[in-house]
Amino acid sequence: MIADPDLNIIYMNQAVTALMAEAEAELKRELPRFSMATLLGSNIDVFHKTPDHQRRMLAALDKPHSATIRIGRRAFDLLVTPISQGDRRAGFVVEWEDAHHRLLNLDYAAQIAAIGRAQAVIEFGTDGTIVTANDNFLTTMGYGLEEIRGKHHQIFVEPGYARSADYAAFWEALRSGKPMSAQYKRISKTGRPIWIDGSYNPILDHNGRVTKVVKFATDISAQIELLGNLRDNIVEVDREVGRSNTESVAARQAVGTATANVSSVAQNAEQLAESIRVISGNMVASQTATDAVFQQAARVATETEGLAGATQAMSGIVALIRSIASQINLLSLNATIEAARAGEAGKGFSVVASEVKNLAVQAAQATEQITKEIDSLQSRSASVAQAVISIREQATTVRDQVTHAAEAVQEQASVTQGMSGSAQNAADAVSAVLGSVTEMEAAVGSVSTAMRKTMEAAQALAR
Incomplete structure (x- = not known):
């Protein structure tokens, strides 16, 4: 979208036109003067409830300025770049982008980061090989990342279980896209049994194909020990x-x-x-x-x-x-x-x-x-x-x-x-x-x- 020095809209490409048309109904609820039929040739004041503030900011703008604005439930990422001809302001170029997915991904990333701080997280390939693990997981199991990267998940289970049909069926279910969640007994680097409350989550691509498995886990060994003692006491x-x-x-x-x-x-x-x-x-x-x-x-x-x-x-x-x-x-x-x-x-x-x-x-x-x-x-x-x-x-x-x-x-x-x-x-x-x-x-x-x-x-x- 290009505006002249007086902030009148003189050009909109096809992408911004499609974006504005898709959001028109929601924009009109918040901005009564907005109309796609008259948008080209109108002033950018139609996008603001308090235009004076925006005009003062744009008048002082001498370099590209990015911002995220919310109109109703919609969020847009804007990049406003001033255009000059010599010493004269020729207008502004405004790049619009729907910020929904970016903000959603940021939220997901923040949630995953929070989960990573609170839980043990490890990623596997579809064949069960270890891709990466966070510090919580490494500390819980007693390994360094390079000690386990590229190795199979079976290093964390008892040998008898690793050779069992149940274990093979477990990975087959994950490869088919079925999440698995339960309390599992795992073996640390020192051979000490560790009980985890784990959730194995297959990650799908845009075609619905499993690309990897992410496990979130919490060490519940102390609780299991306490529950065992509680069980003995209850008996x-x-x-x-x-x-x-x-x-x-x-x-x-x-x-x-x-x-x-x-x-x-x-x-x-x-x-x-x-x-x-x-x-x-x-x-x-x-x-x-x-x-x-x-x-x-x-x-x-x-x-x-x-x-x-x-x-x-x-x-x-x-x-x-x-x-x-x-x-x-x-x-x-x-x-x-x-x-x-x-x-x-x-x-x-x-x-x-x-x-x-x-x-x-x-x-x-x-x-x-x-x-x-x-x-x-x-x-x-x-x-x-x-x-x-x-x-x-x-x-x-x-x-x-x-x-x-x-x-x-x-x-x-x-x-x-x-x-x-x-x-x-x-x-x-x-x-x-x-x-x-x-x-x-x-x-x-x-x-x-x-x-x-x-x-x-x-x-x-x-x-």
């Missing part, structure tokens, strides 16, 4: 979890048995408490009856003492009767003597005196019999009193023992009731423990499942 943990699972099952069974036993103890303790409550009631009743016996024995003792007093009083009456009988007998004797003195006149009185004497004798005999009975009664009263005293003492002892026993039974009832409550609490606690052990068993099962999944994941990662 050990899984083994311990298995033991824990077995022990938790046994614990659950043991706690189940303990729950049944403690529940049985709680029931038996409740029954024992009920029995002791009944015994306690009976002891209270016995204590009441014993108190009644003691009180009755006390009353009997009192009555016995009264009986003894009465027998003592009867002894005095008997003595009085005996004295009266003696006097009557003496009186009858005197009457008999006086009747004898009176002769016939005293015969009737003598009969009376004889009867009185008989009465006195009978009274004396009765008195003797009463005395014997009273003596026997006194003896029996004394025995009864002694027995009553013994009964009262024994009743006192029994009452004391029954009282102590009742108190002990009541205390035992209280303790047994507490024991029953404690046993019930223990049963509840053991039931709670059973629930906890069941939950623990479930948790151990979950841990075991999680460990198996982790093991599977570790094995997958380790592959």
